[in-house]
Each structure stands twice: as structure tokens, then as C-alpha cells.
Amino acid sequence: MSGGMYLVDGKNLSLFKDKPIKVLLAKPGIDGHDRGVLVLAKAFRDAGMEVLYAGLLPTPEEVVDTAINEDVDVIALSLLNGAHLTVFRKISELLKKRGIDDIAVVGGGTIPDGDKPKLEKLGITGNYGPGTPLSTIVDHITARASEARSRKMQ
Amino acid sequence: MKIQDIINGILNGDRRSIARAISIVEDDEMVIESSEVIKGIYNHTGRAHVIGITGPPGIGKSTMIGRLARILSDGNKKVSVIAVDASSPFSGGSLLGNRIRMQESLTENGIFMRSLANRGMNGGLSRSTWDAVKILDAAGNDYIIIETVGAGQADLDIVDLADTVIVVLGPGLGDEIQAIKAGIMEIGDIFVVNKMDRDGSFLAMKDIQDSLAMTPQKEWKVPVIGLDSLKGKGYDELVSEIMKHGEFNGSRPNIRLDRFMKEVEMALQAEIRRQYLLEARELLKSKDAIARFSGEKIDPYSAAMKILRSGKAGL
Numbered sequence: 275m276s277g278g279m280y281l282v283d284g285k286n287l288s289l290f291k292d293k294p295i296k297v298l299l300a301k302p303g304i305d306g307h308d309r310g311v312l313v314l315a316k317a318f319r320d321a322g323m324e325v326l327y328a329g330l331l332p333t334p335e336e337v338v339d340t341a342i343n344e345d346v347d348v349i350a351l352s353l354l355n356g357a358h359l360t361v362f363r364k365i366s367e368l369l370k371k372r373g374i375d376d377i378a379v380v381g382g383g384t385i386p387d388g389d390k391p392k393l394e395k396l397g398i399t400g401n402y403g404p405g406t407p408l409s410t411i412v413d414h415i416t417a418r419a420s421e422a423r424s425r426k427m428q
Numbered sequence: 429m430k431i432q433d434i435i436n437g438i439l440n441g442d443r444r445s446i447a448r449a450i451s452i453v454e455d456d457e458m459v460i461e462s463s464e465v466i467k468g469i470y471n472h473t474g475r476a477h478v479i480g481i482t483g484p485p486g487i488g489k490s491t492m493i494g495r496l497a498r499i500l501s502d503g504n505k506k507v508s509v510i511a512v513d514a515s516s517p518f519s520g521g522s523l524l525g526n527r528i529r530m531q532e533s534l535t536e537n538g539i540f541m542r543s544l545a546n547r548g549m550n551g552g553l554s555r556s557t558w559d560a561v562k563i564l565d566a567a568g569n570d571y572i573i574i575e576t577v578g579a580g581q582a583d584l585d586i587v588d589l590a591d592t593v594i595v596v597l598g599p600g601l602g603d604e605i606q607a608i609k610a611g612i613m614e615i616g617d618i619f620v621v622n623k624m625d626r627d628g629s630f631l632a633m634k635d636i637q638d639s640l641a642m643t644p645q646k647e648w649k650v651p652v653i654g655l656d657s658l659k660g661k662g663y664d665e666l667v668s669e670i671m672k673h674g675e676f677n678g679s680r681p682n683i684r685l686d687r688f689m690k691e692v693e694m695a696l697q698a699e700i701r702r703q704y705l706l707e708a709r710e711l712l713k714s715k716d717a718i719a720r721f722s723g724e725k726i727d728p729y730s731a732a733m734k735i736l737r738s739g740k741a742g743l
């Protein structure tokens with residue numbers, strides 16, 4: 275529940291509101307800036323999330339470092355070309371190596387159907403293509419975030 | 429992660445523990461856990477030089493911090509950065525955008541950086557920022573830099589929290605500068621005019637110097653420094669003034685006591701708020717009774733009094 279109706283400018287009335295989901299939005303590795311990421315960022319914010327954008331072309335190491343320092347609930351990876359498998363895999367390996375199981379990873383972009391099971395196997399879910407309704411993506415992130423949260427509390 | 433593990437982690441400088449601890453102090457619901465963390469590390473705090481950087485939106489604070497953090501981290505010094513962003517008053521969400529401007533220098537130099545959303549707390553830095561500073565202090569940082577959006581009185585809390593307050597202004601603020609100045613002329617230990625590569629920057633410097641000349645003289649002589657943060661010009665002078673101000677602070681033990689007072693006040697508020705929260709939630713449990721008040725056209729004040737008197741909305 276985003277509970278936006280409780281927030282009044284200048285007053286934190288979040289008394290009855292859940293802590294916002296924190297998302298790192300990253301478009302690592304290969305191609306340049308695109309507006310799609312910004313559209314997503316705004317949609318996430320409007321859904322009540324705290325959104326970090328990892329900037330242009332972060333390396334997988336930078337993505338993981340940022341995710342740890344910012345203690346995000348979800349890393350949302352976006353890619354627009356075929357190199358996703360290597361990059362996505364690298365990120366999930368780095369997380370595993372550092373013993374992190376309480377940050378969820380979701381993917382999106384132009385991902386061939388054949389690759390989706392491989393990504394799922396790495397724990398990278400969603401993997402929505404262009405044209406997916408924003409609400410579907412927001413719902414998916416919300417669900418993954420609450421799983422990640424429950425592991426943080428242990 | 430267990431609280432004790434987190435505390436040990438912080439003291440060992442472990443980033444995951446530091447990051448998790450900051451999430452805990454950020455969480456309104458975790459006042460008890462927060463106080464556990466702070467209790468566990470308090471003896472290790474008080475060493476860092478806390479530098480607050482404030483100024484109007486877009487003036488170049490993040491760009492400047494990116495450079496400053498790198499310079500300060502030279503010679504094996506540990507530097508961390510906290511950047512506070514505003515939450516959307518409508519959704520409660522936020523875009524935490526400061527990181528992008530600093531990113532490069534962060535990763536290259538092992539600088540820890542954390543973005544905090546102010547979660548609707550206007551009028552200054554929230555309690556969580558104070559606690560985050562304590563955590564970073566206990567983790568062995570030599571310098572902690574805090575970025576806050578300030579365009580007037582809204583950010584006066586930075587004075588209580590930071591050892592050194594740097595107010596960043598620039599050319600082209602137009603008439604706005606008068607309004608901004610009204611709120612922050614007194615709080616700056618150092619003034620910066622950023623974007624010295626732009627027209628009007630010397631005028632802006634003179635304007636600030638003139639205003640400073642009219643404010644009452646204090647022991648510390650407030651410098652006005654021009655920076656070009658794209659090229660990195662002016663930073664030697666900035667760093668040297670920061671160091672000088674750090675030494676100046678060392679000669680004023682009172683500021684520690686002032687800060688402690690403020691902290692106790694905030695801790696009290698947090699505890700009262702927590703108790704209030706629990707109680708209010710309990711009192712509001714019965715939606716039926718409240719719906720009945722509504723049906724009977726009982727005004728909210730009377731309804732609140734009825735609920736309070738009976739101890740719950742069930743009546």
C-alpha cells in the first residue's frame with residue numbers, strides 16, 4: 275500500500291504507512307542513455323517507491339556496490355540488447371559471492387523468450403518486454419520487495 | 429542480521445552492516461532497534477569532522493561533493509557522503525538523484541555514499557540523518573559530508589548537526605538570492621560561489637561579501653570562495669578553509685554540549701511519538717464505532733474525546 279493520501283506537503287503523516295520500497299534502477303554495461311529508464315523511475319516514484327538511478331553504464335560491480343551501500347530491496351535491471359545474459363549473470367554471481375540473499379533482482383528489456391528460463395534460474399524474475407503495463411511491473415517489484423524484506427528481518 | 433552483529437560490523441567498517449544500520453535508523457517503526465544500535469556504538473563516536481553542504485537546487489552541490497570527497501580521501505583518509513532528497517508529497521516516493529553526479533569519484537576511491545529520502549520531514553534533517561552520521565562516525569570515517577537541499581530557513585538543522593556548514597550559491601540566482609540569503613546568511617561557516625565559469629559570478633561573490641560585512645562579526649571570519657566545479661578550480665582554498673575551521677571548532681568544547689542537548693530532545697520526541705503511535709493505533713482499531721460517529725454527525729473533536737475517555741473506539 276503506498277498510502278499516498280496520508281502525505282501532506284510539509285508534514286510526515288506516514289504514521290500508518292509502510293516503509294517505502296527502495297529500488298535501484300540500472301541499465302548496466304552496454305548501451306547509452308534512454309528515456310525508458312526515466313519513465314520507469316518516475317512510475318516507481320509515483321507508486322510510492324524510493325528510486326535510485328545508477329547512472330550511465332555502471333559496471334556490474336558498481337551496481338552491486340550501490341545496491342549494498344543503499345540497502346535497496348530490489349535491483350531492477352534494464353537492457354536493450356542481447357548482452358543481457360552475461361551482465362545479468364555477473365550481477366547475480368557477485369551478489370551470491372558476497373552472501374547477499376535479501377536483495378531481489380528483476381529484469382526487463384528485449385529479452386528473447388528462450389532466455390527467460392535461464393534468467394529465472396539465476397533468480398532474476400519479471401523479464402518483461404517493451405509495452406508491458408507499468409502497473410504489472412510495479413506489482414511485480416512490490417511482490418519481490420516484500421520477499422526480500424522478510425529475509426532482511428531474520 | 430542481528431543487532432549485535434550489525435554493531436560489530438559497523439565498528440569493523442563493514443559496509444553491509446553500515447548500510448543495514450542506516451536502514452534501521454531510517455525506519456520509523458524501528459525506534460527500539462535504532463536506539464540499540466546507537467547505544468552500541470556511541471562510545472566510538474565523536475571523531476569525524478562533519479561537513480554540511482547546503483544551497484538551492486541545481487547549484488552544483490553534488491558535483492562539488494564528488495570532487496571534495498576525492499580530495500579529502502587522499503592520504504588514506506576515510507570519507508563518507510550522505511545526501512538527503514525530498515520525498516514526493518503526493519506519493520511518498522522519491523527520485524534519489526544525487527548519486528549520479530558523484531558516482532565516478534565514489535567507486536574509484538572507495539567512498540561510501542548513501543541517499544536518504546526526507547520522507548516528508550520538512551524543516552530540516554530528520555532524526556535518521558543524525559543517527560546515520562553517528563553510524564558513519566563510529567565506522568571510523570575521518571570526514572562525513574552531508575548534502576541537503578536548502579533554499580531558506582528549511583534547512584537550519586544542518587547547523588546543529590554539522591561541524592562545518594558550507595553554503596553554496598552561484599551566479600544567476602537573480603532576485604531569488606535575496607530570499608535565500610535571508611535564511612542562510614547566519615548559518616554558513618564557509619560560503620561558496622559555484623559556477624565561477626559563468627557570467628555574474630564575481631558579482632555574486634561581492635554581493636555575499638557585502639551581506640557578510642553587515643552581519644555581526646564573530647570569532648570565525650567567514651570566507652567566500654569561488655569554485656569552478658567542472659574544472660576543479662578553487663578547491664585548494666576550500667579544503668584549507670575546511671581544515672582551518674575544523675581546528676577552530678576544536679577550541680570550542682561548547683558545541684558538543686549543544687549538540688548533545690539537541691540529540692536528547694530528538695530522542696525524547698522519537699520515544700513520545702512511538703508511544704503515541706502505538707496508542708493511536710489501538711484507539712482507532714474499531715472502525716465501526718467511528719463509522720457510527722460519522723452517521724450520527726458527531727464532529728471529529730467530540731469523537732476523539734469520546735474515544736479517549738472510553739480508552740478505545742469500541743466504546
Ligand SMILES: Nc1nc2c(ncn2[C@@H]2O[C@H](COP(=O)(O)OP(=O)(O)OP(=O)(O)O)[C@@H](O)[C@H]2O)c(=O)[nH]1
Nearest residue numbers: 484485486487488489490491529622623656657658
Ligand atoms: N557551468 C558550471 N556548471 C556546473 C558547475 N558545477 C555543477 N555544474 C552543473 O550544474 C548542474 C547541477 O549540478 P548538481 O551537482 O546536480 O547540483 P545540486 O546542487 O547537487 O542539485 P540538486 O541536488 O538537484 O539540488 C549539473 O548540470 C552540473 O554539471 C560549475 O562549476 N560550473
Ligand SMILES: [Mg+2]
Nearest residue numbers: 489490526575
Ligand atoms: Mg545534488
